[in-house]
Amino acid sequence: MIARQASLLFLSKIIIQILGFVSLFFVARWMGPNVLGEVGFAFGLVGLFFVFTDLGLSEAHRKRISEGKDPDICIGTYSVLKIILVFISVSAVLIYLFITI
Numbered sequence: 001m002i003a004r005q006a007s008l009l010f011l012s013k014i015i016i017q018i019l020g021f022v023s024l025f026f027v028a029r030w031m032g033p034n035v036l037g038e039v040g041f042a043f044g045l046v047g048l049f050f051v052f053t054d055l056g057l058s059e060a061h062r063k064r065i066s067e068g069k070d071p072d073i074c075i076g077t078y079s080v081l082k083i084i085l086v087f088i089s090v091s092a093v094l095i096y097l098f099i100t101i
Helices: 002-031 033-053 057-066 071-100
Strands: none
Touching: 002 033, 033 071, 057 071
16 A cells, blocks of 8 residues: 555656656747746745745644544644645745845
């Protein structure tokens, strides 16, 4: 079971990377270097604040589920905390943009 999940996760990450490269190729080819720089800056900025969207929450969620805790409570708690962390991350990015621009 874990081996199938790991291979599916690995395969999905490879497909995402390939699609990202193909889309980046088309942006560079059709829109020019200025837009490519803006896209790179946007990816870098979002990646900088992406740390705040997890904070180890997914690993803790997997641990609780594997311990045999109630899945409904675990999923509900995970969802609420994840929404709060994503909101904080989006707020941090927007505040940074409003301060610097």
